[in-house]
Amino acid sequence: MKLIHYTIRNLSFPLLIIMTIWAAAFYILILHEIDDETNDSLQNYKGIIIKQFLTDSTMRQSRPDIMTRYHIHEIQASEANLANDIFYDSSKYIDIEMEYEPIRVLRTNFMTSDAKYYELTIETSTLEKEDLIETIFISIIALYIVLVICILFVTRYVFGKSFKPLYTILDWLNKFRLDKPIKPLENETVVEEFDILNKAIMDASDRSTSLYGQQRQFLENVSHELQTPLAVSINKLELLSENPDCTEEQLSDIASIHRVLNGIVKTNKSLLLLSRIENKQFADTKNVSINEISDRSINEFNEIYEDKQIRLNFVQKGILRCTMNESLAGILIKNLLKNAYIHNRQNGEINITITDNSFTIENSSNYPELNREKLFNRFEKQTGNKKSTGLGLAIIKSIISIYDIRIHYQYNGKHQFILTFR
Amino acid sequence: MKLLVVEDEDSLRDTIIRSLEKERYVVEYAADYHEALLKINDYDYDCVVLDIMLPGGSGLSLLEELKTLRKKESVIIISAKDSIEDKVTGLDLGADDYLTKPFHLAELHARIKSIIRRKQQEGEMNIALSNITVYPDRHVVYIDNKEITLNRKEFDLLYYFVTNPNRLISKSALAESIWGDYIDQADSYDFIYSQVKNLRKKIKTAGAMPEIKAVYGFGYKMIIDE
Structure with missing residues (x-):
């Protein structure tokens, strides 16, 4: 109202x-x-x-x-x-x-x-x-x-005359983006309260912009500080593995260290991605087609997991378009698909249905119904799958919360996730 | 081939240099902005491997400097910053490629080779290794001048092996080069295994001299007898 x-x-x-x-x-x-x-x-x-x-x-x-x-x-x-x-x-x-x-x-x-x-x-x-x-x-x-x-x-x-400055402020706030330079708030007024409000809002936005900048800087520093030593370790191991004097046993050890380090890199990247999403660093949006993204990703995953012999039914009842960041849309769909594949069983089944405003994915699995309350927490691994970083659903959650997309989980013998777009 | 490695982290720079020298490149290095600035002003290189965050200045300013000097150096940016804007800025400023740290050494070699080849060969480029010839732009492969059919992933794998001969390549490097960063590499190992097996069979049947050898637990190596 x-x-x-x-x-x-x-x-x-x-x-x-x-x-x-x-x-x-x-x-x-x-x-x-x-x-x-x-x-x-x-x-x-x-x-x-x-x-x-x-x-x-x-x-x-x-x-x-x-x-x-x-x-x-x-x-x-x-x-x-x-x-x-x-x-x-x-x-x-x-x-x-x-x-x-x-x-x-x-x-x-x-x-x-x-x-x-x-x-x-x-x-x-x-x-x-x-x-x-x-x-x-x-x-x-x-x-x-x-x-x-x-x-x-x-x-x-x-009312219209007295509250005009208020609407100017609201309009300005609506256009305010943390990652874009601040436009000055031009709102001349003789009303003292509005003048105070103008100043308070400018102060607050200046502060948040600078905090945002600092946080962004911090993230980049963390990324740099962790990625560089990881890069050094991984590359040194690779150099070491090329040494012809290495025995098979040593190579096997090197391989397992290499694998662990790659796992750390993966977790680090996911955490950085989460922070970047939460800091709204994916601000550029365009009108993306979820149908096309799904189609592309399905092909890739089918190739990777062809050993599992999973039957996939892709039903497109409508065209689902959404204004969002393109890479985030890709990450969202790929994460859901990946979950459906890695928690699936041999010769299992995946059903994907797209309507004009929803994306539904369900998969067969050997795991029982999941705990809804903890489902989207970081590092929550309810299935005990070693291949999972425990960050996939947390990333999904943080993406949908930016775009006002709702997610619903239900279990009917299959694990079903439904995304509802506004 | 003369390369310049600009990287402030000593042990990373050392690793990169050692690995590049194995490929018989002449490698020079700079540890900070000013050293790098002097070197690019005084000498000519075929390729510069450039870190962005450097003591004394940004790698991006070095890129701009190269542009003002009208130098023809190819540049590969290696950066810990994994954001699209940085990639776009770097490529806009004239860099030829962008690698995010941490990367696999095999990946760096593949990219350097591809850049140098692009620079040397005008017109259609191909990579020849013994009796295998790969045309990356057209996605075709000849063995003893006879074309063989490979699926897309097999082709990507072969391309990677051919640009990294006699080098042990980890499964995760192979997975990353085929699927990109995002897909969980650990999950794709089975896929890599079966694809490499098929590829091996195909090139062997076609009579390829180089051979793909599996190294237990780690990855694969393409061996050519010289």
């Missing part, structure tokens, strides 16, 4: 509640005010009618009118309640309109100077009130919607 969407989401929820409460309160208040006004005018009217009645008792005791009607009739003293005016809403059938109309009624009692009690009922049509309420209600809804939309747009605009 993007920051802007997150902010708007967080903003709209309380906004919705506040606006709703506000709209409801406003509506109720207006309604109350209208009732108040009606009551006031009814009361005014009451004053006028009573005053008229008291001066002129012959006045008509009721007046039918569409807008305002009144009605006076005499009541018993015991029924009279002079203290209170009673207001209430009601409806009345209007002949002209031929329908019920809403009215508001004021009922009050009064006493004339000759001690007669009367009840006065005044009714006024509240048709306008209904209209008014409707208009107010619609206006509130419209205002509410317009307001929410405006707030969201303003938020979006202000």
Whole structure:
């Protein structure tokens, strides 16, 4: 979820509640005010009618009118309640309109100077009130919607403007590569926080670049320091083996030392490769075809292990292409293939299936199911095979973690590794 | 043939020189950048075996120096740096080949021979050893002027033997030269064994004078009687 969407989401929820409460309160208040006004005018009217009645008792005791009607009739003293005016809403059938109309009624009692009690009922049509309420209600809804939309747009605009430096930084970080020279971060800003962030990021990237350089240097030095003495030893042994005075027994000893040294060279190279992968020193990428790489490697391995008489089924259900470093892609596939061959049994079987987004390889073997948790650890040799350096799967793991490829191991009588590409 | 070995590690340099002298090359050496710079300025060599990390400067600057001097020396870089960028830089600067340490002496000989041959023979190059003639570019082999058919790996093996006559070659050197660095050499020994056996049979049937001899546990040797 993007920051802007997150902010708007967080903003709209309380906004919705506040606006709703506000709209409801406003509506109720207006309604109350209208009732108040009606009551006031009814009361005014009451004053006028009573005053008229008291001066002129012959006045008509009721007046039918569409807008305002009144009605006076005499009541018993015991029924009279002079203290209170009673207001209430009601409806009345209007002949002209031929329908019920809403009215508001004021009922009050009064006493004339000759001690007669009367009840006065005044009714006024509240048709306008209904209209008014409707208009107010619609206006509130419209205002509410317009307001929410405006707030969201303003938020979006202000957000975009204030957080522009943040997006500049993100863009810069995205393009930042440890093995490429650093481009200066051009991000002028008046905001103090962003300025601090700019400086912190430049500092951090300078530091990591220099650390990366140092580490790379160290790796090269280790490589140099170890490879040179190994080269000396191996070459001296080779010179020694050319000596015609060497007996067969001595040659055999030389051969076994030679083999051990070659094994050390191999392990050293694998370790250096692992470190180089983890230091992201294989940065150049291109669009490679896993199908082609597999095809090429399969032929080589078939020749090398022809003695094992392994049946190989290569099924290409789709074309698998991936943007990655070409040599790493080769190392990845070759390592998986090599595993399938060296841990296989005589007359065994290897099945390779490629789809548009996955590479599956399974092999028969004399070894039981492997322990998933330790499978990718360095120097983990679960099969006890002497030909294995124990680094193959660690190298595979480090390659796939750069490229967001997932690996899954399962055992169904055969050892199966599935690579899933994004 | 006059060669210059530029290498700061004494015992490695010594081994390389001894091995090259066996091939009857005239070998001179330099142990650091300045010594090497003086030698390439003052003398002409057929081939320079050049280490990159040297006291006093980089081997790559020596390459540049050779270029500015417009010298025709062939250069083989030997370096402990095993990265593609370094190889590309070296080859771009005019080196003819790049070997990563540690290497097998047989491999170094094969590369030097191939470079010198390329330089000497304009047009099609071939390597003749007794009655065997190998055309590396076309991948064909003649024995007594009669062409014999070899598969690709057998051809690679024969080429390696022919460039290293009378030299004991380890199985791992053979495996590396055929498969490259990456494939586990120990696993390919069985393959080497059966391929060498086939090759031996084929050239023997065709009447080749040189003979491939197995040396127990170590490797093979191509023997020619002189």
